Amino acid sequence: MSSSVIPYGKQDISQDDIDAVVAVLKSDFLTQGPQVPAFEKAVADYCGAKHALAVNSATSALHIACLALGLGEGDWLWTTPITFVASANCGLYCGAQVDFIDINPRTYNLCADALEQKLIVAQANDCQPKVVVAVHLCGQPCEMEKIHRLSQRYGFRIIEDASHAIGGRYQDKPIGNGRYSDITIFSFHPVKIVTTAEGGMVVTNDKALAEKMELLRSHGITRDPALMTHKPDGGWYYQQVELGFNYRMTELQAALGVSQMQRLDQFVAKRHQLATRYDQLLSELPVITPYQLANGYSGLHLYVVRLKTEQLKRSHREIFDELREAGIGVNLHYIPVHTQPYYKQLGFKQGDYPQAESYYSEAISLPMFPLLSEADQDRVIEVLTKVLQ
Template identity: 55%
Template structure:
């Protein structure tokens, strides 16, 4: 089976992890802070905070921005549930902004309409979480222009997007947001096995997140209430969590980061082959606007809804590990208990009804990709 995604682990990566395992500090050692700084430098942001997962980073970003009971947080339905659950962990209410089905990203038109209605009713969100779906950035300038004058914070869920660019600048520089969050799950562009990093230009936000990820504890005398504390002394200043990344994970992440630009270039080359192959066929592909450079975490095609299931099953039977990203979050039974219903976000639902994710990863060969293309086009001829 050709998988839809797969990590690439080199001998250099393995050597880096072995070296970390053989060092005196395998949990909280120098590699974590080195990885944080390396990600921040790559993205052009002053601060990076590493955590156990992107979900943890989203959760702490919400907490650090003061999200709590009575607040509202908006994201998109076309995402993994973590983009919405992070606000619910804080006791906040969640709502959604519909997408542009041509890109899979938050619709500026839908956002403007929803903000106008929310302002009139006095129910503006405290935070909005745009999701850079499949590796292409949302229109962050447009989102910021609508939300910043209203005092709304922005968390970029860039879990799919490290290595990508927006307006010729790295995604994660936070030019239009309070912070960005990356994921290092094995199917992402680079991996730590599991892990996440939050980048930001805000020193206070970075400090809050760093404290919250480690039980809310500080060991820095400059931030303690006690005068002249003993050398072993520490203080808990908030109810935090054990969301720390280990030195072992950071060692892998540092090694992988050195290969990120090559990985992204290969993904873009493969994506172009898909785009070119389907250009004159009934198969539609997601658009990447001209001012963006996608990391191509995913490659999604859209097929007629009436043929989606049969196409999916036929590709799986041919040994092609297709997937679907994503079931609209508001369709989940747990969200139904919050009052969400099918039909509320028609663009996201329309997109989902036609979406199939094709394999895309660095070691996908041209022969394998040609086979995938051949099978898709063969099935497409049966749709009419």
Template identity: 60%
Template sequence: MIPYGRQSISQADIDAVVEVLKSDFLTQGPVVPRFEQAVADYCGAQFGVAVNSGTAALHIACLALGVGPGDWVWTSPISFVASANCALYCGAQVDFVDIEPDTGNMCAVELERKLVIAKREGKLPKVVIPVHFAGLPCDMQELHRLGQEYGFRIIEDACHALGARYHGEPTGNGRYSDITVFSFHPVKIITTGEGGMAMTNDPALAKTMRLLRSHGITREPEDFINEPDGPWYYEQQMLGFNYRMTDIQAALGLSQMENLENWIAKRGEIARRYFETLSPERLPRYFSTERRSAFHLYVHHVTPEQRRDIFQKLREHGIGANVHYMPIYKQPWHQTCHAIPQSHADQFYAGAVTLPLFPGLMKQQQGELFNQILTDQS
């Protein structure tokens, strides 16, 4: 079966992991900060805080921004559930902003409309989490402008978007947000097996997130609250978590960074062939100088009446079709949250079919894909 996404692992990746396995450090040793610095340098950010998943990065990002009971966090309904769960972990309430119908990204116009109402009702969000769906950056300039006007903080959920660019600048540089979060799950742009990273330009936020990822514990004498009683002394200064990334994972990620631009280019070539064959009218939006997608996913749209049959036939022919995503507010756990009546999110989901997209997808395989899809749609 051709999967919808899969990792690319080279001998250099394997050698990097083996080198760590032979070293003195398996958990948090010297490779984790090297990986953090490599991603920060690539993005143009001051700090990277590596953790064991993108979900963990979202959670500590919310906590670092002071999200707690009584607060509102708004995000996109077209995303994995972690984009909303991270706020619920903090005791906050979640609401959703409808999407742009052609991209799946949070719609700035809908956000502003909701903000006007929320201000009148005294329910403005503390944090807004736009999701760069499928790797295409949101309209961050406009979201940042609204953040300045209405006083909310911004966490970019860029779990799909390492390698994306907005107005020529890398996603993750923090120009329009407080924190940006990446994921390194195997189907993402690069992988560490499982893993994530939070990027920021704020040293206080970086320091807080580093504490939160490791039980809230510090061993740095200059940060101690009490007088140490010996060289063995450490302090727990907040309620943190075991969200640490290992040196094994970081070694894989550091090696994978060497191929990032090459993989982004390959994903772009594959996506362009999809658009040219299946949705040429969407080409300008996805291949503009304003926003460069990382092309984590390619979501093809069919009619709701066609989707089940097309999905099943693709699977029967060994094509690992998937669907991204059911609106989060439709999940049983989230049905107490606010749904969006007659939403673009519902319409987007109703006809969405995710087709295979990963650097190792061969042109011949994609040709076979086209034949099957066009046959099924006719």
């Protein structure tokens, strides 16, 4: 790759991927053909889930997942503040209220212990969540078994936001198998582990939820006589039975996804090789490298270090800016959602989630993607070492 800028993430497109997309362009179907169900089957089979539905983004996936679970006005959705805004916005789209649970300071995921404490208070005040969105930040799974136990005690539903995590495992089972959740969603944005250019997926073991989400992704329209209020007038007939959306994925995207899925394990293995090498190369620097739970296998979408700011002469911002100026395309995942202006208008304020805010003041995402060479990785370390002095 170019020696000018090393991005924090980058897609890996092979000739097979290109050929798959070109084949669709030469076919009879650009939308709603055989590639979408083929991609859905590839993901469902990989995860060990019964149902998978492809959509045009992970945001769309979150939206229809919330609607399928019945989230609406008067309900609460809880999630982590360290995530992309879509993990929280999906609740607002449904007319629900949103709240947050602070993060575990080691894993940076939603803290299951903090969730339990908040649920105790919420039960006393009769404002328990209807849905909890557990985000697998950087690809590392949350403590899903404990979150699931809490859901059984307090009566909420669970969405796993696995936008970062396809190809990862929890308790030696593929993320997305649905053992501890109602619905799992994946993202296929170009910087993610596999890409469809833009796209998302919902997976579930619940047939009723799958049927509901299938309606919602396509205008709420059905041609299935079993779902209609009266018999069809003719072969042309369809009915709108829900207020749905145009969240469909194209054949072009799905064909790319089918091809990419064949290299999923290879992509994740390479990410782990890079992470192991980062761990070694960074061991003497004033940074905290990512902690990995023993019962999880991360998809490693991101490699986030935390600066030991008390040992440094430069500020977090100065270090970030100097890395970028030197051609290291670092990023920061994420700005705590509750500090965004829109959420401040809803009543959230600085200081509400101290662990999330502490993380934000120290975190930097280093380049992590399968095409990252050892020479580029050495350059990242060389520049980072110089900047941290």
